[in-house]
Amino acid sequence: MRKDVTKHNMRRFSEWLQQQFLKWERRQPRKQTYSAFARYLGVNHSSLSQWLAGYPASMNNLRKIAAVLGPEVFDVAGVEHPPDADPNLAYIISGWDRLDQGARQLIVQIVRIRLCE
Numbered sequence: 790m791r792k793d794v795t796k797h798n799m800r801r802f803s804e805w806l807q808q809q810f811l812k813w814e815r816r817q818p819r820k821q822t823y824s825a826f827a828r829y830l831g832v833n834h835s836s837l838s839q840w841l842a843g844y845p846a847s848m849n850n851l852r853k854i855a856a857v858l859g860p861e862v863f864d865v866a867g868v869e870h871p872p873d874a875d876p877n878l879a880y881i882i883s884g885w886d887r888l889d890q891g892a893r894q895l896i897v898q899i900v901r902i903r904l905c906e
Contacts, residue, residue, distance in 0.1 A: 798867030799843045805865040806840055809858055830857050 813829065814821045823841070827834040831853045840846050846854070846866060854862045863870045872878065885893070 796843070798865075799845055802846070802862075802866045803841050803843050805862075806837070830854050 810821075810823065810826050813826060823837055824834045827837040830837070832850050836846070836850060848868065848871065851862055851866055851868065852871065860870055860875070881896070888896075
């Protein structure tokens with residue numbers, strides 16, 4: 790799933806994260822810490838520190854960041870978007886096991902029709 794993760798991509802990801810932190814901080818009532826930003830993203834502070842220093846993030850952590858900041862993170866990090874990065878698709882996947890066979894077949898039929906248009 791990873792594209793060529795270059796130093797350029799890692800630097801770009803680090804700079805993008807820094808920009809996201811500053812945007813988030815401006816929306817807060819007072820100055821914030823990277824620890825608070827890490828909690829907001831749902832990741833470890835030590836991981837955030839590594840990314841800001843130019844190390845790549847795992848796909849699992851990129852998914853966590855994307856859930857908060859959007860799927861742009863995959864482009865910035867230089868990785869392909871995972872199929873379930875779309876929130877609507879993730880919702881369908883998360884509930885797939887709770888759907889009866891008829892509902893599953895209906896969803897597949899709709900997708901097949903739309904893809905053939």
